[in-house]
Amino acid sequence: MLEPLVTNQSRVGISEIEAQYITGSLLKHVPFVTPKHTNEDVLIVFDEGPDLTSLAVTEQGKPVGLINRNIFLGGMTKPYRRELYARKSCVAFMDKEPLIIEQSVSIQTLSLQAAETSGKILNDGFIIIDNTGNYLGLGTGQDLVKVISYLQAEKNRLVMESIHYASIIQKSFLRASKEDMDSVLKDYFMHWEPRDKVGGDYYFCRKFEDGFFFALIDCTGHGVPGAFMTLIMASFLDHILTADNRKNPALALSMMNRKVKSALGQTGKCDGDFHQEKTIESPGEEHSDDGMDTAFCWFSTQNNQLVYAGAKTSLFYIIPGSHEANVLEPDRKGVGYVDTAIDYTWTNKELALSPGMCIYLTTDGVIDQIGGPKHIAFGKKRFTDTLLENHGKPMAEQKTLLLQGFYDYQGKQKRRDDVTLAGFRL
Numbered sequence: 001m002l003e004p005l006v007t008n009q010s011r012v013g014i015s016e017i018e019a020q021y022i023t024g025s026l027l028k029h030v031p032f033v034t035p036k037h038t039n040e041d042v043l044i045v046f047d048e049g050p051d052l053t054s055l056a057v058t059e060q061g062k063p064v065g066l067i068n069r070n071i072f073l074g075g076m077t078k079p080y081r082r083e084l085y086a087r088k089s090c091v092a093f094m095d096k097e098p099l100i101i102e103q104s105v106s107i108q109t110l111s112l113q114a115a116e117t118s119g120k121i122l123n124d125g126f127i128i129i130d131n132t133g134n135y136l137g138l139g140t141g142q143d144l145v146k147v148i149s150y151l152q153a154e155k156n157r158l159v160m161e162s163i164h165y166a167s168i169i170q171k172s173f174l175r176a177s178k179e180d181m182d183s184v185l186k187d188y189f190m191h192w193e194p195r196d197k198v199g200g201d202y203y204f205c206r207k208f209e210d211g212f213f214f215a216l217i218d219c220t221g222h223g224v225p226g227a228f229m230t231l232i233m234a235s236f237l238d239h240i241l242t243a244d245n246r247k248n249p250a251l252a253l254s255m256m257n258r259k260v261k262s263a264l265g266q267t268g269k270c271d272g273d274f275h276q277e278k279t280i281e282s283p284g285e286e287h288s289d290d291g292m293d294t295a296f297c298w299f300s301t302q303n304n305q306l307v308y309a310g311a312k313t314s315l316f317y318i319i320p321g322s323h324e325a326n327v328l329e330p331d332r333k334g335v336g337y338v339d340t341a342i343d344y345t346w347t348n349k350e351l352a353l354s355p356g357m358c359i360y361l362t363t364d365g366v367i368d369q370i371g372g373p374k375h376i377a378f379g380k381k382r383f384t385d386t387l388l389e390n391h392g393k394p395m396a397e398q399k400t401l402l403l404q405g406f407y408d409y410q411g412k413q414k415r416r417d418d419v420t421l422a423g424f425r426l
Helices: 014-020 039-050 069-078 081-085 105-115 120-124 141-184 221-240 249-264 379-390 395-410
Strands: 053-058 062-068 100-101 126-129 133-141 189-193 201-208 211-219 290-298 305-311 314-316 326-328 349-352 357-363 419-423
Touching: 039 053, 039 069, 053 069, 062 069, 062 120, 062 126, 069 126, 105 126, 105 141, 120 141, 141 189, 141 201, 141 211, 141 221, 141 314, 141 419, 189 395, 201 221, 211 221, 211 314, 211 357, 211 419, 221 249, 249 290, 314 379, 357 379, 379 395, 395 419
Parallel strands: 100 126
Antiparallel strands: 053 062, 126 133, 189 419, 201 211, 211 290, 290 305, 305 349, 314 326, 314 357, 357 419
């Protein structure tokens, strides 16, 4: 049934594999009887074919019914049944409504029709005919289940191969940022952990002669949809960082907002605080509501100054010798979403940088993770308390301690989102 040539084609697409498996691929050439045959004749056929599970009944070459071996033998072995029915027509024990399938029908269609028989074909099998309706043979429920299982496994394999390749692509987009971070930061950590193989979190770093630009991005969703969004955001961000707006994160956010809303067609609605743009909508048209939460940061090495603009993503910092963790709060609007006006403006916040100051950024995958004995979110307070307790240690050690505390808190709870953390000492 499952030909080795096909099962070994690991690079073949699922459509090609499915094309190999039509109903005819399950065909078994099995003897048949006609209404003129008696039940005694059927007994002889079953006796000569111990592996036969069913026997088709045909009339002028067309199938009219199916005799199940177990049902037939069970009926004939009852007291006096053989004496009463042995010389009568075999139609007495025939299922008059078997599943009859043309040989060119796809396995998918066959499986759907089989499901409607309430599992009858698992015991009886099904009759296979040619395109003129003539009997060809039988297919078994066992063989159908094997093929469906194989095709499902192949679909899963192809999906996983695609996701693996998508992961390689996504990581390649992060490589340049990692290299620039290595160049401009001596003591830092960067942790990027998709919930699935790929994810919707992304980080970006670009060095310049007078400083560096850093962004932590949390796109809508996770998995493959989130990963697609990160590639869109990375492309846009790479194009908008000019000599002027890289030092103005709020302006860069506004530019990103316009690009995302226009590219995704999300310009039809917005907050009541802003004017509403009108777009023509087709009946039944699906609309997206995708975007990102992010923190854009410009670190000026000339002026020792940080300029930050946040879209629902906070920036945490600890000054050397301080006994508290400070927070630069973001604007409460995400980038690109339907309810964010296309002309929305974010706010720049400035922070004087001093030697030894620690800067931290995280996506909400850490803050919102459920865990602990009370099954509540990890939360900002637990996060900042951990930072404050360990900020004097090297960044690599801080990362280890922070993640250990996070994993311990999560415990056996399901991971809710992608997790990305950044920390660096200036």
